[in-house]
Amino acid sequence: MKAHFKSDNLFRRASQVIPGGTYGHVTPATGLPRHFAHFCSSGQGVVFQDVDGNEWIDFMCAYGAVLHGYQNPIVEEAVEIQRQKGAIFNHPNEVVVELAEKLTQTIDFASWSVFAKNGSDLTTWAIRVAREHTRRTLIVKALGAYHGVDAWCDPGLGGRINSDRSDILEFEWNNLNQLEDMFKQKKDDIAGVILTPYHHAAFAPSTMPSADFWAHVRRICTENGTLLILDDVRAGWRLHEGGSHRFFNFTPDLSVFSKALGNGYAISACVGMEEFKPAASEVFLTGSCWNDAVAMRAALTSLSITAENKVSQNVLKKGRFFCERLESLAKGFNYSLKMTGPPSMPYPWFEGDVNLFLIQKFCKVASKQGLFFHPHHNWFISNAHDQDSLERSLQLAGNAFEELRSSGL
Ligand SMILES: Cc1ncc(COP(=O)(O)O)c(C=O)c1O
Numbered sequence: 001m002k003a004h005f006k007s008d009n010l011f012r013r014a015s016q017v018i019p020g021g022t023y024g025h026v027t028p029a030t031g032l033p034r035h036f037a038h039f040c041s042s043g044q045g046v047v048f049q050d051v052d053g054n055e056w057i058d059f060m061c062a063y064g065a066v067l068h069g070y071q072n073p074i075v076e077e078a079v080e081i082q083r084q085k086g087a088i089f090n091h092p093n094e095v096v097v098e099l100a101e102k103l104t105q106t107i108d109f110a111s112w113s114v115f116a117k118n119g120s121d122l123t124t125w126a127i128r129v130a131r132e133h134t135r136r137t138l139i140v141k142a143l144g145a146y147h148g149v150d151a152w153c154d155p156g157l158g159g160r161i162n163s164d165r166s167d168i169l170e171f172e173w174n175n176l177n178q179l180e181d182m183f184k185q186k187k188d189d190i191a192g193v194i195l196t197p198y199h200h201a202a203f204a205p206s207t208m209p210s211a212d213f214w215a216h217v218r219r220i221c222t223e224n225g226t227l228l229i230l231d232d233v234r235a236g237w238r239l240h241e242g243g244s245h246r247f248f249n250f251t252p253d254l255s256v257f258s259k260a261l262g263n264g265y266a267i268s269a270c271v272g273m274e275e276f277k278p279a280a281s282e283v284f285l286t287g288s289c290w291n292d293a294v295a296m297r298a299a300l301t302s303l304s305i306t307a308e309n310k311v312s313q314n315v316l317k318k319g320r321f322f323c324e325r326l327e328s329l330a331k332g333f334n335y336s337l338k339m340t341g342p343p344s345m346p347y348p349w350f351e352g353d354v355n356l357f358l359i360q361k362f363c364k365v366a367s368k369q370g371l372f373f374h375p376h377h378n379w380f381i382s383n384a385h386d387q388d389s390l391e392r393s394l395q396l397a398g399n400a401f402e403e404l405r406s407s408g409l
Contacts, residue, residue: 001368006051007037014038025063025202025377035364036372043070045384048372056372057393061380064234064345067260067315068305069384075263075301082297093293099300103271106303107243109251110271112280116290119233119258120148122270123194125285126254127152129272130192130227133279138186140179140193140226143170144201147194147231155202173199174210179220187224193217194229197244198341203356203376205349206341214250221253227276230255233268237261238344238380241312247342265298311383312344319343319381322390326397333401347378358409365403369396 015021021028022038037050046058046069061067068075082095100113116122127139139152147153151164169186171178183190195217199207221228230252232244237260239247245255253276258268272280305311323339323346330337335358336351350358356375363375371393373379 001054001370002052004037004050004052004054007039010051011038025374035367045069045071046382046386046389054370056370057389057396058372059379059381059393060372060374060377061382062264063377064238064259064380065262066264066380067237067311067382068263068302069382070264072263072302072305072384074305075265075298078301079265079294079298082294085293087292087294088289089291089293092291093296095293095296095300096291099269099296102300102303103269106241106307107255107271108246109253109273110255111274112277113269113271114280114285115296116268116270116285116287117266117292117295118148119231119256119268120150121287122256122258122268123147123229123231123233124150124152125283126229126256126270127192127194128283129254129270129276129279130229132282133227133276134191134225136189136191136226137167138169138189138191139167140169140171140182140190142173142195142199144204145173145196145199145231146202147196148233173207174213176210176213176216179217183220183224183226187226190224190226192227192229193221194231196231196233197235197239197248200234200341200345200347200378204347205338206345206347206378208341209248214245214248218250218252227253229253232256233258234378235342235345237306237312238315239312239342241307241310261302262295262298263302265292265295267292267295267299269299309383314383315344315381315385316342318383318385318390319346322346322381322385322394325390325394329394329398329401333405335401335404341378344381345378346381348373358404361407361409362400362404365407366397366400368403369399371396371400373397 011021039051040048041051042049048056048058103113104110152168169182230245232255235244236257243255245252254272256270261267320343323343327337338349339346340349341347360375363373366373
């Protein structure tokens, strides 16, 4: 691994003209330690290059946005044809209808779909649909759950005013008694419950739903006339080809997707049941470039690849192989590592590592081997992770454990 001269220099330049230099989970200020490169230059399949020419085997997949590998040739070919015709016009391109039809065929409970550019655009829109339909104000979410950058749910404190959260209630994931109590007290005011398919908080191991969680939440929502909104932005298509609700066997009222939907092209979708279509048509929705035919073509192509190749099942299987092998590799060096959450998007957790020191150090030594493992965020498996790249990564991870052990940690 070469030194990050160009990357560091770019970061210095960025800090002059971009607040914080870089933002979100890639900023060294809040998330990604500085031994990682700050800027990428290119990528193919599961490998990307940073601006200093280092090559990395990737386990973050653009934070989940890439499911079929960087520059997937089938997606890129379809995109190129669309690009030559144009991306944005005054009116939507016909691909929007094709994409809405495709999603309503793919997602069993959906009879309509709308599109935007980011997950946040539509998680925020979805809670407004719930409010419009129920004429109620309160929204329930899980404590520590991320649903986007808007003030009702973002993890930052900057620019926040008290009223941003005054209509948001939070319960601890899997604490159904707490949820029941909330409904006992406020049932006539609760418009919607928004949840991710399982709990994937940053800086903490992932938690799967308890056996009766989803049946219970569904029942509470139905009994109280409250909409159940599934935020499938991160997990979408890494658990089930038909949406993550199928993996956990329940039916939401609305589901929001983004990330893997366009295999790297900016697009999000909210799908819903017929009953909520009138409310959906009342809540204003638009944006600059939201009718981007190129991103929609990417999504359409990506969805076809997912269905034809059973990609969700594949990434679960590949992830299972990788996680089991990584855990036993760790054990061989006397570390107790647990890959929490579903194997297609595992969160690594060293037992007893409450201050995250060990995972940070492990990811640091792994970075010297050219492995992009994130210390505080769940990782992502893509369908481009083939047996060779997984085995090579395990071999490199073995070198990293060796260095970790010899450092005395
Ligand atoms: C579960 C979940 N919901 C919503 C969002 C927000 O999506 P976006 O970053 O596209 O606005 C994210 C992004 O990471 C997410 O993981």
